Amino acid sequence: MSNTKKTLVLHLGLLVVLFALQFVLPAYHHGNLARIMVLAAYAVGYNILFGYTGLLSLGHALFFAAGMYGMGLMINQFGAAPFPALIAGLLAGALVSLALGFLALRTEGVAFMIVTLMFAQAGYLTVLYFGTYTRGDEGFVIQQAERVLWCIDLSDPTNRYFAAFLIFGVSLLLTLRLVQTPFGRVLIAIRENEERARMLGYDVFAHKLAAVVLSGTISAMAGAGYGLLFGYVGASFASVQYSIFPLLWVLLGGAGTVLGPFVGTLFMFYLIDLSSGLTSAYMLIAGVVLVLLTLFAPQGLVGELRNRLWKELP
Structure with missing residues (x-):
């Protein structure tokens, strides 16, 4: 079997396992995995910029919140149906990322990181400033009746799980395809040596x-x-914390690997969940484990697997 086929089988195998888990997981872990899959899709998006292009951003909460509020405000303020609201969220994220990218990419390195952080903080303060519409820190709830997409009630645990599975599956397969295209190869070349990529004639910007x-x-x-699946939109999702989370997930799972974001999100979620059941100082336990992983698996969990066992793993 060729390496390409092995890679496809591995990633499709993960999706098959996630699909099958819907029928066997207890309610608690069933709900957790749905949440993890959506957050892993967020980490997949971050990984494209950080893991494959080599751009360290501390402003991704701005994009996550743009999609959430673009969707949520369409429903809450204009009474839109879920599908056009989701499209509005995607458009909001695309436009915000286009504007931020056009401005922030005039800087490099640490300056880029700081500029993205400043834009994200400005977005967070904007959410608070327009509290009349966004409800600020309190946020607002999307009612069950407003979460019905094409007669499918997304507040139902089974429907919510499959919707989360679809979001994650699309993002995973899109990334897998991306790294196999010439465009994806150029992004990796820019990460490895930007000047050489420019000398070869590629438009780096x-x-x-x-x-x-x-x-x-x-x-x-x-x-x-x-926001749609879990029925809540709040300013906390636009805070710096939600810019740090995807960075941690990607680093733990393995930056520049397709499966890394999912593995890192899953690991971090259950590390905090299990340690919080042992002590109120659960972040201390999580911190110690993260430090140990950083010391002994600096490439992340999937990154170490690639280094030691499967060199061609994307």
Whole structure:
């Protein structure tokens, strides 16, 4: 079997396992896995920019929140149906990422990181400023009757699980296809040696901008899906914390790997969940484990697997 076929079988196998788990998981873990899949889609979006293009962003909460509020406000303020509201969330994320990318990509390195953080913080403060519509820190609930998509009640646990599965599956397969295309290869070349990519005649700025827009749109899809599936839109999702989370998930799972974002999200979610059941100082336990992983698996869990066992793993 060729390496391409092995790779496809591996990733499709994960999707088959996730599909099958719907029928066997107890209610608690069933709900957790639905949440993890949507958040993993967010991490997948972040991984395109950080893992494959080499751009460290601390402003991805802006895209996640753009998708969430683009969707939520369409329903809450204009009474839109879920589908056009989701499209509005995607468009909001794409436009915001285009604007941010066009401005932030004029900087490099640490300056890029700081600029994205500043834009994200500005977005968070904007949400608070327009509290009349966004309800600020309190946020607002999307009622069950407003979460019916084509006669499918997304508040139902089974429907919610499959919707989360669809969001994650699309983002996963899109990334897998991306890294096999010439465009994806150029992004990796930019990550490895930007000057050499420029010398070879590639438009580095255009490729970076496209990566920012694609990353931001996938993140917005995750944000819109999260708000619709779990019925809540709040300013906490626009905070710095939600810009740090995808970075941690990607680093833990393995930056620049297709499966890394999911593995990192799953690991981090259950690490906090299990340690919080042991002690109120659960973040101390989580911190110690994260430090150990950073020391002994610096490439992330999937990254170490690639280094040690499967060199061609995308």
